[in-house]
Amino acid sequence: MLVPKNGTVTDIYAPLQKKAKISDEVAQNLRFYEAHSNRVYKELSRDNSVASFSEFVTIYAEQIPQDELEADENTDKAVYAFHFDKEPSKPHGVPFKFVVKPVCVARREIFTLLTIAE
DSSP, rough: OOOOOBEEEEEEEEEHHHHHHHHHHHHHTEEEEEEETTEEEEETTTBBBBBGTTTEEEEEEEEOOHHHTTTTTOOEEEEEEEEEESEEEEEEEEEEEEOOHHHHHHHHHHHHTTTTTO
């Protein structure tokens, strides 16, 4: 995709939506982030300048998962993770972000999902 050099991350939404055939609803919940060496370097806000992107980073776009949208800011924590082979110095794949919930909440949700009585 080509975007103006003086553009912002917001300018990426329309071409991406058209090329990937993404609905308006899904496009509203997209997140962009920079990754370097298969690790998240930083999450990009909509007003980040495209000119600030380094040629050595990969820009990823992903739909923000529903559990992250519904996360409780007081108890749930979002964590960046990456894949590695035997040692953290050997990363590979696409880094990602997920929500970590307190054990008691996670346990309750697992039991609800599996329909098991506590």
